[in-house]
Amino acid sequence: MADNFDTGNKAHDSAEDNLNRVVELLRKHDLVTRLVHKQDMPRRDLVENLVHKQNLTELHTLLDDMHSADVACVLEALPLNDRLLVWDLVKAERDGEILLEVSDAVRESLIKAMDSDELLAAAETLDTDEIADLAPDLPKDVIQDLLESLDTQKRARLQSALSYPEDTVGGLMDYDIVTIRADVTLEVALRYLRRLGELPEQTDKLFVVDRNGALQGVMPLQRLLLRQPDEKVADVMAEEVVTFHAEDDASDAANAFERYDLVSAPVINADRHLIGRLTVNAVVDHIRQESDSDMLSIAGLREEEDIFASVWKSVQNRWAWLAINLVTAFVASRVIGEFEGTIEKLVALAALMPIIAGIGGNSGNQTLTMIVRALALGQIHPDNAKKLFRKEIGVAFINGLIWGSVVGIFAYLLYGKPALGVVMMGALTLNLLLAAFMGVAIPAIMHKFGRDPAVGSSVLLTAVTDSGGFFIFLGLAALFMPYLT
Amino acid sequence: MADNFDTGNKAHDSAEDNLNRVVELLRKHDLVTRLVHKQDMPRRDLVENLVHKQNLTELHTLLDDMHSADVACVLEALPLNDRLLVWDLVKAERDGEILLEVSDAVRESLIKAMDSDELLAAAETLDTDEIADLAPDLPKDVIQDLLESLDTQKRARLQSALSYPEDTVGGLMDYDIVTIRADVTLEVALRYLRRLGELPEQTDKLFVVDRNGALQGVMPLQRLLLRQPDEKVADVMAEEVVTFHAEDDASDAANAFERYDLVSAPVINADRHLIGRLTVNAVVDHIRQESDSDMLSIAGLREEEDIFASVWKSVQNRWAWLAINLVTAFVASRVIGEFEGTIEKLVALAALMPIIAGIGGNSGNQTLTMIVRALALGQIHPDNAKKLFRKEIGVAFINGLIWGSVVGIFAYLLYGKPALGVVMMGALTLNLLLAAFMGVAIPAIMHKFGRDPAVGSSVLLTAVTDSGGFFIFLGLAALFMPYLT
Incomplete structure (x- = not known):
């Protein structure tokens, strides 16, 4: 509710400057702590304890002067131990505000370190729409206590705010209306x-x-x-x-x-x-x-990851994508497996096939990105979809001729077989056409069925251009084998 | 300068609704035009000419009622012919505003259809900071005429606005200061x-x-x-x-x-x-x-692409990336080429090698995305960089053991050779470690040398994990060949 003009900085502080200052004080603190632990001389202990305290006081003052959003940035950039040390030094009445500003993953780590009373106190400093934003991360009993502590109007608002999904206007709106x-x-x-x-x-x-x-x-x-x-x-x-x-x-x-x-x-x-x-x-x-x-x-990260999350947590966050990737890789591997006889006759095929698959995937992803973007901007209409389709096929065909010649010549120079060059060129052109087709079709179909075309369509496309590329190239090679050996 | 409360809509119009309405009128117009061209009966001609005009008038009114930003969206979603037809119907005094709103690629196509006088008139309706935004797309003589037509203060402002790069505060600021x-x-x-x-x-x-x-x-x-x-x-x-x-x-x-x-x-x-x-x-x-x-x-698109750009223009926009991709694919191909003797002995290796390369690339891109993001948010500090590094290596090692076992068992079941499973597991683990190392090192080094770590680092990483993956897997297989055959 307060106005935001007195942020306490003449110019805006860069996130890096803030971080550097905090880390410097933490390092001093750490150094002193280690000294104290190592040496058992009671007198020195006393002196170092004083220095130690002085550092923390300095850090305390620094944090008090920082904007909540800046404190949040610092917390996100600190490893867990340091993060919790700094979090303890932040004034309790700012806890709520800062919890709102940090990323989901970091919020989780901070909330874990607080007890119910602290959480309740922090939430009570916030507006109802802000409480609703925090709610998914709060323990159930804290939310229950919160609901009971609010007056009727605020409770009704909190309940309605909680009912809106995150990606709707209801999930973003506030109640500060005059x-x-x-x-x-x-x-x-x-x-x-x-x-x-x-x-x-x-x-x-x-x-x-x-x-x-x-x-x-x-x-x-x-x-x-x-x-x-x-x-x-x-x-x-x-x-x-x-x-x-x-x-x-x-x-x-x-x-x-x-x-x-x-x-x-x-x-x-x-x-x-x-x-x-x-x-x-x-x-x-x-x-x-x-x-x-x-x-x-x-990149296939399920959710925002705390960069200092434990190794095990990170493994969990990333496994789903790797599993999908493994399945598509297995499929591609089996496609190649079907042509082992062909490869045995001409082992050069094994060295050349990743070129066809790789370029197909990249070209398809270019088309895909264009279409996903156009869909997001509402630029695609049944009337113009066919036109787009023809254009992408045209681009793929020209690229196939240009790059196909390049890879064809490359193969010819390496292996001295003109027919191998022709097979490379044909396979690349066909795989680029397949890539363009899938690059338009996959997001269009996902959009038609009400799904977000940005999620997962790139995996699907690459799976098709990989397996398809191997199939087209090795299949063509098998057909033309008499000319290749 | 005007306030923006009367936008002329009770609720906000969705981009799709606007587009649908315009396309409907355009289609009617098109239909009539075609009828007129086909039939040579003078009387009917007259009638259809009337209907024709009525459609255009309706379209005119519709466009006048639309917010400039909405007109811009419609223009972006129309193929070139329709786009220029609609552009002609827009009131000249709104040209400047709309040119500001459309994407760079579409702006280019609209400016190409205007003569110097029209451009000058359009630019003169704008503030100096807005003219500066348009300037890169305007012909030199128009800018010269513009500078001459401005008073001293405005000319000085325009010249200073033109001097700031696009991605600085100077490039974004305006001069509407009270x-x-x-x-x-x-x-x-x-x-x-x-x-x-x-x-x-x-x-x-x-x-x-x-x-x-x-x-x-x-x-x-x-x-x-x-x-x-x-x-x-x-x-x-x-x-x-x-x-x-x-x-x-x-x-x-x-x-x-x-x-x-x-x-x-x-x-x-x-x-x-x-x-x-x-x-x-x-x-x-x-x-x-x-x-x-x-x-x-x-996705390797050099710049924003007009989705209705000509095939040839699109080919130009996309060629650089495909060329780079081709070079990395050639390198990977040569790595495999060095092991042709090994593959000849056991052709199964050709079918299995894309699995090692593919999963390495995906896992490395996950690490890369995390690091690029953390760098952009200023979360990485020399003090915590080592910690991050150790964590990513840890994640890669655990993933290597888990997914390595999976692919190892897959290979064993398919080909019935336990040693092949062991080689798969070892190769995947090593390639994941390589991927994690490069996923941290590439963006960190790019950042250190003042380059944007988001651009190109993914290509570089995939190149390393592809060639590296083939080398590790085929190299290990060559070493253990006695146990494999």
Whole structure:
């Protein structure tokens, strides 16, 4: 609720500077601790204990001066022992705020180190929408205690906030809404605001509602400042407003914020009743998280990983992808196995086949990325899909001729067999066509069945271009064997 | 400069709805055009010409009602012919705004269809910072004409805006700054604002400067609204402000906006003179573009591609990556070539070797993604780097034992040779260790030499795990050949 202008830094602190300062103090502390443990002279002990304490005090002060988001960055960058040491030094009343800022994986490690009372105290410093964000990581009994400690309105809000999935507008919205009536003058509205004393962060407009809570319009703060105080709210407010519903997809809302350059927007229900608001900072966090999880899922990491997680935890996070990968590799291996007789006749085929498979996979992934992106931006329409398809096939064909000639010449020069060059060229062209076909078809089919085309389509594509590439190349070689040996 | 509350939609329009409506009208138009061309009866001709015109008028109205950002989305989703037809129907005074919104590739296609006068007229509707964004795509003579048409202050601004690289704060900032003096009362400041008539979009604070233009603080609109009119600006303003320099890295600034939940922030020079401001909408656009270009570069697309670009243009956009890929594939092929004698003795090796290479590449990319991410978030410090390294090696070792056993048993069951299973297990473990080592080392080294670790590191890693995997597996097999045959 506080405004964010006094962040305590003249310029913004870089994450690295903060980290360096904390690590320096931790290292000093560590050094002293080790000295104390090693030497048993009681007098020295006393001296070192003092130095030790001084370091911690310094660290304490440093942390107090840092913005919560900066403390969160430092915590994420520290190994578990140091992380918990720093976490203990953070003032208890900031615990809630910082827990909100850290990544899921790090939050888990911090919550594990807190008891129920500490968690309850931390959660009680937060707004209901923020508590809802923490809830998945909190123990059940803490949530129960929390619900009991809240008043009726807040409890109802928390329960409804908990009911929205994370990737909907409901999951992102907050309840910091300031409402005014349409039939008062700006003067009256201003007096009301002064009584309130402060406005929620990222407030660029007030919401105008009727007595039943139905949204009638919005009052930009700008207009409140610039128009005459004796004008009526109804005459000054904007009536056509970009609104959202709690069930709307969060990514669609993010696109709308981006397109219309919004700072905040009302969230309404089916009866146009105002139920919350969406702010640009929630949207920015969502965009970041989304692009992050895209990157992770491309690499086959199940979820965000605490970089200092235990070896065993990391193994668990990564195993699913490796297992899938193993299955597709086994399939490709069996395809090759079927042609062992062919390879026996001409062992050069074994050396050349990864070229066909590899280039097919890469070219297919280029097509796939284009299509996934176009789907995400809503650029694909039944009318233009065929056109796109033809284009990708065309690109694959030309690439097949160009790169096929290159690999064909390479094979000819190495093994001195012109027919081998022709087989390479034919196989590469066919595999690039297969790759282009799958690169369009896989995401299009996933999209049609309501699935996210970004997840898993690259694995599927590579599986097809690998096995398919081996099959095409070795199959062609088997057909033309008389000319090859 | 206008406020953005009247976007003309009750709820936000989805990109798909808009596209569907435009395509429907275009299809009708197309149908009529074709009828007219086919039939030569003059009377019918007249009738159809009328229907034809009516469709275009309808499309015209639809486009006029759409937000510029929405028109941009539609243009991106249309094949070139339709795109230019729609572009012609858009009112000339909106051309500039829409050119700003479309993707680089689509902008190029639209600019190509405009003559110098149209371009000049479009650019003149824009602010200097916006012209600077368009400039890279404009013909040189248009920029020259533009510079001549601007007044001295604007020309100086445009020239300085053109001098900042795209990925710096200077490249993102705008010049819509409203400044006030510290020694006046809020009352006076408010009177001044009312005279101005309107505030720039995304204004949440005014900038307080001294007579030389040096920044003294910021005045949040909130405080202007809530505090007493007779108070002095100096007593109400926030003095500790998050500020940026024009040379600052845009991504660092985006991180700061995210951490401190900013809506706008002042950009100052070395003397603390206010030179511009950074707004959250510019930051959001930057974040989007960055995550987009990450995704494209992972797939090896050189730049954003117009999905309806010509086949030939697409081939050019994609060739660099395929060429690199070809080189790494050739290297891997030569590694296998060295072991042709070994494969001749046991052709099963050819079928099994892609498993070792494939799983190594995938596991290495998981490590790589973790490290690239941690580097981007500033989480890696010399002190903890060793720890990370040990962890990744540990994960690779455990995965090697687990998945190594699986592939070992697979090989044993298929070929009935226990020694082959042992070789598979050993080779996979070694290749996973190599992958983990390279997954940490490649991005760390790129980061150390000031390069973006996200670009190209995955290609490099896969090249090593492919060639390395083939070498390890076939080398081990050659060593243990007596037990394998």
